[in-house]
Amino acid sequence: MNDAVSPSRYQLAEIGALLAEPARAAMLLALIDGTSRPAGELARAAGIGAATGSAHLHRLLDGGLLAVHVQGRHRYYRLASDDVAALIEALALPRTRPVLPDPTGGDRPLRTARTCYRHLAGRLGVGLCDALLQRGYLQTASEGMRLQHDGAHALVQAGLDAVAVQSLLPLAGRSCLDWTERRLHLGGPLGVALTDSMIDAGWLRRRSGSRALQPSDDGLRRLMSLGVPWESDR
Amino acid sequence: MNDAVSPSRYQLAEIGALLAEPARAAMLLALIDGTSRPAGELARAAGIGAATGSAHLHRLLDGGLLAVHVQGRHRYYRLASDDVAALIEALALPRTRPVLPDPTGGDRPLRTARTCYRHLAGRLGVGLCDALLQRGYLQTASEGMRLQHDGAHALVQAGLDAVAVQSLLPLAGRSCLDWTERRLHLGGPLGVALTDSMIDAGWLRRRSGSRALQPSDDGLRRLMSLGVPWESDR
DNA sequence: ACGATAGTTCGCCGGCGAGCGAAACGTTCA
DNA sequence: TGAACGTTTCGCTCGCCGGCGAACTATCGT
Numbered sequence: 001m002n003d004a005v006s007p008s009r010y011q012l013a014e015i016g017a018l019l020a021e022p023a024r025a026a027m028l029l030a031l032i033d034g035t036s037r038p039a040g041e042l043a044r045a046a047g048i049g050a051a052t053g054s055a056h057l058h059r060l061l062d063g064g065l066l067a068v069h070v071q072g073r074h075r076y077y078r079l080a081s082d083d084v085a086a087l088i089e090a091l092a093l094p095r096t097r098p099v100l101p102d103p104t105g106g107d108r109p110l111r112t113a114r115t116c117y118r119h120l121a122g123r124l125g126v127g128l129c130d131a132l133l134q135r136g137y138l139q140t141a142s143e144g145m146r147l148q149h150d151g152a153h154a155l156v157q158a159g160l161d162a163v164a165v166q167s168l169l170p171l172a173g174r175s176c177l178d179w180t181e182r183r184l185h186l187g188g189p190l191g192v193a194l195t196d197s198m199i200d201a202g203w204l205r206r207r208s209g210s211r212a213l214q215p216s217d218d219g220l221r222r223l224m225s226l227g228v229p230w231e232s233d234r
Numbered sequence: 235m236n237d238a239v240s241p242s243r244y245q246l247a248e249i250g251a252l253l254a255e256p257a258r259a260a261m262l263l264a265l266i267d268g269t270s271r272p273a274g275e276l277a278r279a280a281g282i283g284a285a286t287g288s289a290h291l292h293r294l295l296d297g298g299l300l301a302v303h304v305q306g307r308h309r310y311y312r313l314a315s316d317d318v319a320a321l322i323e324a325l326a327l328p329r330t331r332p333v334l335p336d337p338t339g340g341d342r343p344l345r346t347a348r349t350c351y352r353h354l355a356g357r358l359g360v361g362l363c364d365a366l367l368q369r370g371y372l373q374t375a376s377e378g379m380r381l382q383h384d385g386a387h388a389l390v391q392a393g394l395d396a397v398a399v400q401s402l403l404p405l406a407g408r409s410c411l412d413w414t415e416r417r418l419h420l421g422g423p424l425g426v427a428l429t430d431s432m433i434d435a436g437w438l439r440r441r442s443g444s445r446a447l448q449p450s451d452d453g454l455r456r457l458m459s460l461g462v463p464w465e466s467d468r
Numbered sequence: 469a470c471g472a473t474a475g476t477t478c479g480c481c482g483g484c485g486a487g488c489g490a491a492a493c494g495t496t497c498a
Numbered sequence: 499t500g501a502a503c504g505t506t507t508c509g510c511t512c513g514c515c516g517g518c519g520a521a522c523t524a525t526c527g528t
Contacts, residue, residue: 008326009260015325016253021486025246039505052487054506073495073504090324091249092242133374140367140374140409144418175374175409184378255516273475286517288476307474307525 018063019091023048024056028065028079028088033211034118036069036076085117086176086187109212113204116176116211119191120198124215124228129175129186131227138173144188145173155197158222164197252297253325257282258290262299262313262322267445268352270303270310319351320410320421343446347438350410350445353425354432358449358462363409363420365461372407378422379407389431392456398431 019025023046030045031037037045043053057077060066065084069076079085113124120128132138137151147155147168155165174188186194198204203219215223224230253259260280265271271279277287291311294300299318303310313319347358354362366372371385381389381402389399408422420428432438437453449457458464 009256009263012259012263012322012326013254013256016250016255016259019246019250020254021250022243022247023486025250026243029243029246040503048486049488050505051489051507055486058506075505087324088246090321092246130375140379140418141364145374184374257516274473282516283518284475285477285519289516292476309475 014063018060018065021056022046023052024060027053027056027060027077029092031066031077031079032085032088032117033115034079034082034085036078038074038076042077079117082117082188082192086174089116089176109207109210109214113213113215114211115195115206115213116185116187117192118195119176119185119187120195120204120213121176121185122213124213124223125185127228127230128223128226129184131229132186135227138186140175145175145186145190147171147173147190147194154226155194158226159203160197160201164193164200168193168197248297252294252299255290256280257286258294261287261290261294261311263326265300265311265313266319266322266351267349268313268319270312272308272310276311313351316351316408316422316426320408323350323410343441343444343448347447347449348445349429349440349447350419350421351426352429353410353419353421354429354438354447355410355419356447358447358457359419361462361464362457362460363418365463366420369461372420374409379409379420379424381405381407381424381428388460389428392460393437394431394435398427398434402427402431 019028026046027042030042039054039057040050042057043050046053046056048056057066061068061077065080066077067080069078079088111122113120113122115121116125119125129138132147132151135151135154137148137154138145139148140146149169152165152169155168156162168190171190171193172188173186173190175184176187176191185191195204198219199206199213201219202216203222204213204215207214220230253262257280261276264276264279273287273291274284276291277284280287280290282290291300295302295311299314300311301314303312313322345356347354347356349355350359353359363372366381366385369385369388371382371388372379373382374380383403386399386403389402390396402424405424405427406422407420407424409418410421410425419425429438432453433440433447435453436450437456438447438449441448454464
């Protein structure tokens with residue numbers, strides 16, 4: 001009986017060991033927005049030398065948490081998958097509970113809308129997921145969340161590209177817990193693709209150097225037409 | 235910009251460090267079925283001495299992953315919450331992918347039905363969650379999954395205790411990923427309470443010394459009446 | 469009141485690994 | 499071709515932490 005459990009003990013410890021070093025944790029967190037970054041930048045973000053950083057990146061690579069893309073004399077590292085990203089967010093979450101970010105603090109844009117790996121999170125992300133669920137546009141199945149046909153229709157009505165919306169139908173969504181709102185929002189392939197569509201349509205704009213997403217006035221109006229609650233001065 | 239992220243770097247590393255030691259990982263895994271166990275037993279399960287075990291248990295306690303219950307000269311340790319349990323299962327999962335458990339192996343009872351922390355997992359768990367979702371008995375809201383009134387009615391019809399079912403209505407469920415079926419099943423307070431009800435009604439029986447749950451013939455019939463698929467010889 | 473048992477505290481040892489500087493390697497640009 | 503730059507490899511030191519045995523405390527049984 002003891003033997004049945006023991007293999008996973010080392011698997012668990014292996015992942016733990018990879019996250020246990022603040023320098024490696026910082027590197028992973030720097031990549032959680034889905035970007036690819038060169039080794040030197042990651043070392044700088046972690047506050048360590050290039051040599052040490054290289055060693056850490058190799059361990060993360062061997063551990064399957066990172067992937068590389070070689071381009072000339074640069075090596076761009078990124079998270080290996082959105083499974084990994086979901087894992088990091090989930091792990092960074094529970095310890096945050098006693099130290100919730102200051103509601104009046106300077107992170108307001110982040111709290112409003114941001115990317116969580118590649119999908120929409122923050123107040124808008126939670127609101128959108130909530131609205132889609134409440135109207136039955138999004139339904140949970142055992143393989144994840146699925147966009148319904150009437151939901152696709154509503155998204156096109158609201159102004160998203162019809163072809164892009166059509167391609168959302170076979171995708172599966174994953175529910176992802178938001179650390180500022182402490183509510184569910186839509187992640188997974190479906191969440192990523194939907195977010196891309198909204199950015200393409202100009203509802204949201206990426207801010208360089210930050211995970212924050214800037215909603216346009218037009219985008220806000222269209223989101224509200226889908227049932228997303230919004231008080232502009234909150 | 236760098237400062238906004240850095241606190242969570244240490245939070246992430248702290249959790250990682252707690253999991254990084256195989257002995258601690260073994261202790262956590264030994265508790266993942268939701269039981270409380272005395273310090274000595276956990277040390278034995280981890281294959282270390284009592285002194286070392288005591289130190290590990292204290293670190294896990296300080297880190298908020300464990301809780302204690304003192305009874306006479308015994309100290310019973312358990313996971314601090316089902317958040318922690320969900321975390322452990324989620325972490326033990328991704329590394330398992332290349333080494334999925336042998337379908338023909340001796341773990342068939344575990345694959346059929348088992349406790350995941352305190353709620354039902356395995357083929358029956360996934361099937362039940364799937365059936366409840368498909369019939370609309372269970373619906374997803376942003377705070378989690380909720381049992382609908384017609385769902386409660388159906389559960390009572392199937393033979394569960396009416397008072398117990400009534401108490402399920404205000405509870406929130408969490409979707410939990412199953413590592414053998416790779417599909418969603420129902421966890422959280424709602425999942426726990428529902429599983430308890432089914433055990434009380436004799437549909438399932440706990441097996442001592444294992445996480446496996448043994449379904450009774452009667453219980454299987456009743457689950458099938460709720461729409462759970464079942465081929466007896468699989 | 470006594471020994472037996474569960475658990476913790478203390479002190480010590482040994483090994484893993486994080487960190488850096490120096491040097492080597494490969495690519496880019498002039 | 500040679501200099502500059504990004505990245506990796508190597509060799510080294512040092513601190514942290516896991517492990518145990520022994521002593522101590524607390525509770526239970528008789």
